[in-house]
Amino acid sequence: MRRGKWIWIVVCACLVWGIALGYAGAQEKKKLTFAWIPKALNNPVFELGRDGAFAKAKELSETTDYEVEVLYVGSVASDAAEQVRVVEDVIARGVDGIGISCNDPDALVDVINKAVDAGIPVMTWDADAPNSKRFTYLGVSNYDGGKAAAELLIRYMGEKGKVALLTGVPGAFNLEERIRGFKDVIKNYPEIEIVTTVACYDDINKGVEVVEEVMQAYPDLTGWFFVGLWPLFAERGSMPLWEEAAKAGRVKTVAFDTLPVELEYLKEGLLVGLVGQKYWGWGYDTIQMLFDHIVNGKQFPSWTDSGMDIVTIHNVDAMIEAWKTSDFTKPLPPAFPEG
Amino acid sequence: MVVEHPELSSQEERYVEPSFAVRLARNQLAALLFILFGMVMVLSLLTRTFLTANNIFNVLRAFSWIAIASFGQSIVIISGGIDLSSGSNMAFSGIITGMLLNSGYSITFSVILGLAVTLLVGFFNGIMVSKAKLPPFIATLGTMSIIRGFCYGMTEGWPIRSLPRGFLALGQTDIHFFLWRIPLPAILMVIFAILCFILLDRTKLGYHTYAVGGNEYAAGLAGINTGRVKNIAFTLSGLLAGIGGILMTARLGVAAPTAAQGYELDIIAAAVIGGISLTGGEGNVWGALIGAAIMQILRNALVLLGFPAYWQPAAIGAVIIGAVMIDMYRKRKV
Numbered sequence: 001m002r003r004g005k006w007i008w009i010v011v012c013a014c015l016v017w018g019i020a021l022g023y024a025g026a027q028e029k030k031k032l033t034f035a036w037i038p039k040a041l042n043n044p045v046f047e048l049g050r051d052g053a054f055a056k057a058k059e060l061s062e063t064t065d066y067e068v069e070v071l072y073v074g075s076v077a078s079d080a081a082e083q084v085r086v087v088e089d090v091i092a093r094g095v096d097g098i099g100i101s102c103n104d105p106d107a108l109v110d111v112i113n114k115a116v117d118a119g120i121p122v123m124t125w126d127a128d129a130p131n132s133k134r135f136t137y138l139g140v141s142n143y144d145g146g147k148a149a150a151e152l153l154i155r156y157m158g159e160k161g162k163v164a165l166l167t168g169v170p171g172a173f174n175l176e177e178r179i180r181g182f183k184d185v186i187k188n189y190p191e192i193e194i195v196t197t198v199a200c201y202d203d204i205n206k207g208v209e210v211v212e213e214v215m216q217a218y219p220d221l222t223g224w225f226f227v228g229l230w231p232l233f234a235e236r237g238s239m240p241l242w243e244e245a246a247k248a249g250r251v252k253t254v255a256f257d258t259l260p261v262e263l264e265y266l267k268e269g270l271l272v273g274l275v276g277q278k279y280w281g282w283g284y285d286t287i288q289m290l291f292d293h294i295v296n297g298k299q300f301p302s303w304t305d306s307g308m309d310i311v312t313i314h315n316v317d318a319m320i321e322a323w324k325t326s327d328f329t330k331p332l333p334p335a336f337p338e339g
Numbered sequence: 340m341v342v343e344h345p346e347l348s349s350q351e352e353r354y355v356e357p358s359f360a361v362r363l364a365r366n367q368l369a370a371l372l373f374i375l376f377g378m379v380m381v382l383s384l385l386t387r388t389f390l391t392a393n394n395i396f397n398v399l400r401a402f403s404w405i406a407i408a409s410f411g412q413s414i415v416i417i418s419g420g421i422d423l424s425s426g427s428n429m430a431f432s433g434i435i436t437g438m439l440l441n442s443g444y445s446i447t448f449s450v451i452l453g454l455a456v457t458l459l460v461g462f463f464n465g466i467m468v469s470k471a472k473l474p475p476f477i478a479t480l481g482t483m484s485i486i487r488g489f490c491y492g493m494t495e496g497w498p499i500r501s502l503p504r505g506f507l508a509l510g511q512t513d514i515h516f517f518l519w520r521i522p523l524p525a526i527l528m529v530i531f532a533i534l535c536f537i538l539l540d541r542t543k544l545g546y547h548t549y550a551v552g553g554n555e556y557a558a559g560l561a562g563i564n565t566g567r568v569k570n571i572a573f574t575l576s577g578l579l580a581g582i583g584g585i586l587m588t589a590r591l592g593v594a595a596p597t598a599a600q601g602y603e604l605d606i607i608a609a610a611v612i613g614g615i616s617l618t619g620g621e622g623n624v625w626g627a628l629i630g631a632a633i634m635q636i637l638r639n640a641l642v643l644l645g646f647p648a649y650w651q652p653a654a655i656g657a658v659i660i661g662a663v664m665i666d667m668y669r670k671r672k673v
Contacts, residue, residue, distance in 0.1 A: 042597060044497045076491060170649045199648040204498075204595050205587055209401050213642040216388045216397075233498050235592020237511050261500065 034290050035071040035090040036283060037100040039127065040078040045257070045279045046101075049126075051326060053099075053283025060291055070287060071095065080107035087111045091118055097294055099286035101126035105173075108132065121293055125286045125306075126277070127174070135293060136300035138286055140308055142174045145275050146181025146227075148308060149254045152273035153223050155336075157252040160191030161222030164214050168202040168228045175227050178256060182225055195221065200230050207231035208238050215241035215251075226255035232262050232271075246270040258311050260323050266316050273335070274311040280328035281306050310335040367614045367622075370669050371629045374662060378636055386643045394639070396513070396522055400590065402609075402635035403524035404429065404583035405602065409609040409627040410535040411461075411579030416610055417539065418572040419552035419619030420468060420475035425580040426603035427486035428457045432581035433588030433598060434490050436506075437499035446506050454581045460486060461577015468573060469566035475573075483603065490596040498595040502588075510590030524586045528628070531579065535624040548572060552619030580606075609634055612662045633662060 036053045038046035050072045057068040073090060075082035080103040088111060090098060098115055102108040102124055112122050112132035121135055128137040153163070163186065167175050179197070186192050195218050200207035207230035215221065224242075226232065231239060232255060245251040247270065255262055258276030265271045278285075285306065292298040311319050315333040322328045383390040408425045415422045436453030440446065460482060467478040513520035539545035550558040551568045559565050588594045611617060612633055613626025637658050641651050 042491050042496045044495075047496060076488070167648065196642075196645050197648050198642055199651070201601075202597070203600065204591055204593060204598060208591060209397075209638070210642050212397060213394075213639055216391070216394055217386070217643045217645065233500070233591075233593045233595060235500065235502065235507060237507060238591050 030065060031067045031069060032097070032291070032294070033069045033071060033095045034097045034099060034287055035073060035095045036286065037083070037086060037090070037098065038072075038074045039083070039101045039103050041074050041076050043078075045259070046074075046282075048279040049282035049284075049286075051283065052280040052285075052328070053287050055326075056284045056287040060287070064291075064295075066291075066295065068287070068291065070283075075103075078103050080104035084108060084111045087115065091115050091120060095120060097290040098122045099125055099283075099290055101282070102129045103127070105129050106131070121290065123286065123289060123293070123300075125282050128303075130302075136289065136302060136304050138282070138289065138304045138306050140277055140306055141181075142177035143181040143184075145256065145277075145308055146178035146183075147185050148181075148310060149178065149225055149256065149273070149275045150182045150185035152275065152310065152312070153225060153252060153254040154185070154189065154192070156254075156272040157192075157223045159189050162193050162195045162218060162220055163223040163225065164195055164218065164221055165197040166207065166211060166214075166224065166226045166228075166231070167197060167199050168230060170199050178227050182227075192223075202228070202230060204230055204233045208234050211239050211242050215239075215245065221245070221251055224251060224253040226253065229255055229257045229259060229262050232265055243270060258309050258319055260320070263311070263316055263320050263323070266311065266313065267320070269313070272312070274309075276309045276311065278306050278309060278328065280322075284328070312336065367666065367669075368625055368629070370666065371613060371626060371633075371662075374665065375629055375633055375636070378633065378640070382636070382640050382643070386640075388643055389640065392519060394643075396520070396525070398632075398635050398639050399525040399528075400510075400522035401639070402631045403522070403528040404587040404590075405605055405609060405635070406528050406583075406628050406631035407524075407531050407586070408576075408580040408583035408602070409606045409613075409631050410531055410624045411576030412606045413610045413613070413615050413622065413624050413627045414535065414539065414548060415475070415572045415576045416607075416615050416617060417552045417619060417622060418548045418569055419555060420569060420572065421479065421607065421617070422461075422464065422573060422576045422580075423476065423479040423603050424460065424464060424482040424486055425576060425583075425606050426599045426601060427483045427490065428460055428577055428580035429584030429587060429599035429602060430490050430594075430596060431460070431486045432457045432584040433594035434494060434499060434596060436585055437502055437588060437594035438493065440502050440506055441499060446503065449506075450509075450585055453585055454578060457581030457584070458574055458578040461574040461580075462570065464577065465570035465573035469569045487596075487600075494594075494596045496596060498593045500593050502592055502594070507589050507592050510586050510588070511592075524590065527582075527586065531582070532624050532628050535575075535579075539623060544568070544571065549620050552621070554620070605631075605634060608659050612659060612666075614666050630662075633658070 053070045057070045060068040073086055075086055083103050098120055108129045109132040112129055112134055115122050116133040123136050124134050125138040196214060198210040198214055200210055211231050246253060252272045254273045255271055256275055258274045262274055266274060309332055312335040314337055315335055318333050388394055408429060412422055412425055432453040435456050436449045439449035439452055464479050464482055467473045468475050510524055512523045514523055514526055547563045547568045550563055551565045555565055609631035610627045613630030615622030615626055637655060641654060
């Protein structure tokens, strides 16, 4: 009796699956499918890139003879091994192009080459795998971002003072590059001292704690560089010491990324500057480049600079507007209009 | 060769009234408090900021939610199990409550529902262990992942913000007590510690919990409903982790799906440092409270002392091992 029931369930499932397959096959058109693979599905910034990718796909479907579809797939958490599996699945499924942000520069080389050998062009964005056969890398230099952050801070804080750094997971390549860039600029100002570097392991709670602890340990602190935005996700009132010092203008803070929460802080004057990647462009530009490469045979240099957004009080409104309308196609006004 | 007979010597000792020092050394809590005070003394000498009211209350608040979750964890460990889902539960209660609050429900309703959900998760863990006979490690490893998946899925990865002021007050209020302003979570932590202590030390259910953890088979033969005891232990663990999560969410003003990731290990470590044996049947919640305090003071100290961030995990690991080793040494010695 029991076994009979199971057989029926399996038969029904197979039937449904078969019908679905047949239906999908019947819909065949002149179609391009691109897989857009972020480092992780659990990081909200990638969703902005995904929206950019979908927007570009829609735009291309409307303006060209192709129907462009974007597959948004990835591992839930940042994990190179899991990402390799996802790429393999995508190859097996068969797509026309892949845009990927690599969790590890080396771990993904093999599977990217496998895709290219199978006739699927691959490009990387945000995080590269330089030794693979990908045709280009769209990204920023985190090192330059760190330098830009240091220059922003010096502009507001002046050429002397005590600075603390907040990082996420020690050893994360992009964060370390930002810190290296930041320190290389600060080195030229002997009167600026980096008093401590603290880590919060990408955890909002720990970020809030260590910022407050540093504020206690170094009452004469004049500058902060948040290498990511972790503690800024928390609501007002969770970092009273930092807030008070920032409001009074004693501590100037520069942070990475340009998410709406940070823009609010900037508008209130608690942050003085933001350096951010063009998340929207991760998707929007990647899909355009894949399309140009595959349809028009366009060649790209090995590294395509996507540029950085520098946000200060002078152009924060334009950035807030872009987030509200989900339209990041307009260029930002200059961060320092006076030059 | 002279062979020492520990049984013999202890038998002799039994007739002697133990000196105050021996009684103190025998008391596990006293030993833990001694370690704690040692750390406080050293830190107050090394830094000017450690022994300020502001810092002490910050530390108290920072470990209060870990400690509260750790009380539940302690009950489970004493009953012979382990609960790996407490970190996920902490995030889950915050997310459920945050979502309800942002859809306009009242604070009381949202918090109660958030807690009810983690209580159910705990109950589900209990059922899997007591009825389906899954090893607790595997059952809760599964729920840890399932609940984390729900956290990501329900929020699509975005943190929930703009929670009402009244809710944030749960984590951000300070209660005036003589000269001090004590954070509300720290007071709740002490209240829950007392409640859990009463449950474990003064009720039949508490004795049964120790009995089941000490020797499940014997407890069963003695007529204790072991399944029911385990069920209650896991349910309480879910509930207490949920309470910790809500306090943390209220303090930060944000319910992130990535919140409290990996905290289950801190929660378990707090219990173990506090002398709660992983083999079950031993220890009490005051130990867990002190264990959580030791870990947080250490983290705080490393920042105040300017210890390089890259080396901090190593220092924390060393202290966990050190604290447990001192405890083991004390047990053998006395």
